[in-house]
Structures are given as C-alpha cells and as structure tokens.
Amino acid sequence: MSTDYSNRYVFKAEWYDKVACIMKKFYLYYYPSNNTIELFDLKTKKTFLKRTICEGIKAKDFYIGAIVIIFSRCIKIMDYADNYTKIKLETQLQKFFVLLKPDVIDKMGEIFKIITNHDFHITNMKMMQLTPTEIAECYFIKDATDKVSMINYLTSGPVVGLELLGENGISRWQELVDPENCKHVYPTATSSLRACCGKDEIYNSIYGSKNIEIAMQELQHFFPNLRNKKGLKTTAILQNCTCCIIKPHAVQARLVGAIIDDIQKADYIITAIQQFHINVINSEEFLEIYKGVLPEYTAMVAELQSGPCVVIEISRKNEDSNIVADFRNFCGPMDPDIARQIKPNTLRAKYGKTKVQNAVHCSDLPEDGVLEVEYFFKILEG
Missing domain, CATH: 3.30.70.141 (Nucleoside diphosphate kinase-like domain)
Known part of the structure; x- marks a missing residue:
C-alpha cells in the first residue's frame, strides 16, 4: 500500500467481480501529478493493481458516486478514505443545484453545451413537472417578490433539475449566469446565460444554488439518496414516443x-x-x-x-x-x-x-x- 501522502487522493471503491459473483472493496489511490492509479484489496490486504498509468482517466473523473473504468473494470467510488482527500477535494470541488425553468427547456442542449464548455460536470439530471406545493418548499421561492407569478411560471411546463460539479463551482456559476433581473444584464453581459435566455426578474430562465448549505438542501430535495424517499414525479407521457x-x-x-x-x-x-x-x-x-x-x-x-x-x-x-x-x-x-x-x-x-x-x-x-x-x-x- 502506498505511503506517498503528499500528492495523492485515496477513495473507498467497489467492483463487482462477475466471475466470482462477489463485490470487491478497494482503496483506490490516484496520483494527479502523473495520472497514475493504484488499487489495494481490503479483504486480502494485498495490492490488486500496482501503480500504473490508466489511459482515458483524468483528475475530474474522481468524485463520490463516479464510476471510473480501470482496465475494463467498472470501479465505483463510494467515499473518501482519508481526511486529506475529503478536505482537499471538497474545498476545490463543489456540488450544487441548478434548475432550468419552463421557457428554456427547448434550449436544453444548447445550455448543457455552455455548462460543459465552462468546465462544469453534470453529475445528475431529471425532468420534472412541479406542483405549487413542491415549489413552496423550495428555497428559491422564499425571497421572491411576487410568489404567485413565480409559482405560475414554474408550473407552466416541465423543468429540468441538474446536479453540477465544478471547481469553485458556486461562485463560477454565478459569474456565468449573471444577475437575476435580466433587464439589467443585457447592456453589460450579453454572453451570460440569463442574458441569452431570460426576460426579467421572474422569467429569468435559470436558477442556481446560492451557497453550499442551500445546495445540499436542494440536492437532497430534488435528488434524494434515501431508499425510502422517492424523487419528484417524472414527466414521461408513455405514448407516441x-x-x-x-x-x-x-x-x-x-x-x-x-x-x-x-x-x-x-x-x-x-x-x-x-x-x-x-x-x-x-x-x-x-x-x-x-x-x-x-x-x-x-x-x-x-x-x-x-x-x-x-x-x-x-x-x-x-x-x-x-x-x-x-x-x-x-x-x-x-x-x-x-x-x-x-x-x-x-x-x-x-x-x-x-x-x-x-x-x-x-x-x-x-x-x-x-x-x-x-x-x-x-x-x-x-
């Protein structure tokens, strides 16, 4: 097992061995300095894969819940294995919630390309039809000056919830999106997402989490990870499709x-x-x-x-x-x-x-x- 602690990340990881029909658990070591990987088998207490370069894998691929392909094996990253990795990555990488509102669903692909081109990683997504009750529980309705108009707007059609991951993600996202009142955006920032898509303070097309605490609450609400809690209802019509x-x-x-x-x-x-x-x-x-x-x-x-x-x-x-x-x-x-x-x-x-x-x-x-x-x-x- 590696002892180079100064420049490596270590994760708890799993791989289902279809031949042996067992779930194998590892410490997965990743060394960003030279893009090398090492796997340590937790059951046998032996090195499963000696430190080696693995083509096609980059630093951005390593986050909780990610699946990385290591020599044709689908290794799922389950958790951080030490505090250094947790602190280092959670300081750099931030997960947050983004909502595409009804008036930009027909521009979804275009918006996704902008998101990706600005080095954000889309780690989850779902199209939903929100109800007034569900919207009332959301953070972004609490500070709305005209709650009725906002609710009517958000229930007028399907929305798409996104979980995004990025380095200094929340602050960079706010820079990309720009001010919420789009009438004030056009003269100064015509390349922003809201300038391209939004109309005014209510019809502003896109919402993103304001800080880490709010982001965690919103992600749990829209993408619950508890097995006994269902997510919000899908929009599938299940006909002529x-x-x-x-x-x-x-x-x-x-x-x-x-x-x-x-x-x-x-x-x-x-x-x-x-x-x-x-x-x-x-x-x-x-x-x-x-x-x-x-x-x-x-x-x-x-x-x-x-x-x-x-x-x-x-x-x-x-x-x-x-x-x-x-x-x-x-x-x-x-x-x-x-x-x-x-x-x-x-x-x-x-x-x-x-x-x-x-x-x-x-x-x-x-x-x-x-x-x-x-x-x-x-x-x-x-």
Whole structure:
C-alpha cells in the first residue's frame, strides 16, 4: 500500500467481480501529478493493481458516486478514505443545484453545451413537472417578490433539475449566469446565460444554488439518496414516443449537450429525461432481445452498466409520423464507420466510436418505443 501522502487522493471503491459473483472493496489511490492509479484489496490486504498509468482517466473523473473504468473494470467510488482527500477535494470541488425553468427547456442542449464548455460536470439530471406545493418548499421561492407569478411560471411546463460539479463551482456559476433581473444584464453581459435566455426578474430562465448549505438542501430535495424517499414525479407521457439512451462512454466524454442539441434542432421534443445508473442485472434484462442475435451482446451489456447513462423519451408534434422509425433513421446505422460513409449527419456518425460505443441506443420496432421508455421511467424509476 502506498505511503506517498503528499500528492495523492485515496477513495473507498467497489467492483463487482462477475466471475466470482462477489463485490470487491478497494482503496483506490490516484496520483494527479502523473495520472497514475493504484488499487489495494481490503479483504486480502494485498495490492490488486500496482501503480500504473490508466489511459482515458483524468483528475475530474474522481468524485463520490463516479464510476471510473480501470482496465475494463467498472470501479465505483463510494467515499473518501482519508481526511486529506475529503478536505482537499471538497474545498476545490463543489456540488450544487441548478434548475432550468419552463421557457428554456427547448434550449436544453444548447445550455448543457455552455455548462460543459465552462468546465462544469453534470453529475445528475431529471425532468420534472412541479406542483405549487413542491415549489413552496423550495428555497428559491422564499425571497421572491411576487410568489404567485413565480409559482405560475414554474408550473407552466416541465423543468429540468441538474446536479453540477465544478471547481469553485458556486461562485463560477454565478459569474456565468449573471444577475437575476435580466433587464439589467443585457447592456453589460450579453454572453451570460440569463442574458441569452431570460426576460426579467421572474422569467429569468435559470436558477442556481446560492451557497453550499442551500445546495445540499436542494440536492437532497430534488435528488434524494434515501431508499425510502422517492424523487419528484417524472414527466414521461408513455405514448407516441421512442426511447433514446446516451451511452456511458458518451456521457463520460461530455457529449450529452451536443447530442441533445442535435435532437432538439431536428424538431424532436424531449418529454422526459433522467440520468440512470444501470446495474448488470437490469442491463442484461433490457438488452435481452439482442442475446443470441448480435455477437456484441455481452459487450453491449458491459457498456450500458459501465457508468451513468442519460435516458430520453422522444416525441414529435406530428403524432401521425412513425416516431420510432424516424428517430432510428436520425441515429444512423449501428456501426459508426458505416454511418460516417452513408449518413454522416446522424448521431452515431458524429459521436460514435465503435459498434458498441456508438453514442446512443434507440428503439428498433414500433412497439419497442413505449415499452423501453416504460422500463426506465415506470419500472426502474417506480
């Protein structure tokens, strides 16, 4: 076990060994100076992986709840393992809550791209339809000068809650968003998010936590981690829809904003969106239709449970169109190399890497659209 304490972080981590059918627990050491990793097995008290460089992993990938892929193993970071790591990272990295209000949902992808380009990491997301009672419990309604107008505004359509992570996150977010009263923003900061999207003090499009204490309360309210407490109700309509899953490799590569922006600019409507962590059993169950059909089945299962994925319910204004076939065509052929040759503007051509890591999953058959959406937003979410 390493004794270089001056320049390393250490976490408690887990990995499910499918061969032995056991959960293995480790100390995961990360050395930012040269991007090396070391794993120490807590049961055997022996080094599991000697300190080595692991391609594709960066310092920003290490936070509580993250899944890092170390030589094809999906290692989940459960907690800090010492005070040095906790203090160092919690001082630098801040998690906070952001709410996209009803009038900017159609610009969601564009906003996500701005968030990512300013080095914020989206660690959770969910589209919700808030009720007046739920809004009354929120911090951001307490100081509103016109509570009735604010409640009417926030219940006028779906909203999207985000958990963001960033270095000195809250202060940098306030700089990016700018003053709440957007009428005062335009002359001085036309590049701010509210200047681009907001109208006035009430219709200001985007809210973000004011400080760490408020952030923790808001994150717990919108993204409860207690098993016996459900989150706020999903907006899934479960009809005339199809399912799109932004795969873990694309989420890790921070392509969510770009993919959603392409979807929205192609006139598709996002009626539900949520981040999920799919375990091995659920991954096998969801993809079972491909078992024995596609040689990539085992690799597809491994990819889907390798990290967080973003599940989207897609619909269109024209209900007479075949939404499943239309969107499948928009995603392109399964193999990104083929897609780049014959359909270069499709999602898989632009963002896919291989037949398994091809950026997005989409429903294949007309009846699959609703069934796949129900699997996530009704069965797993319920």
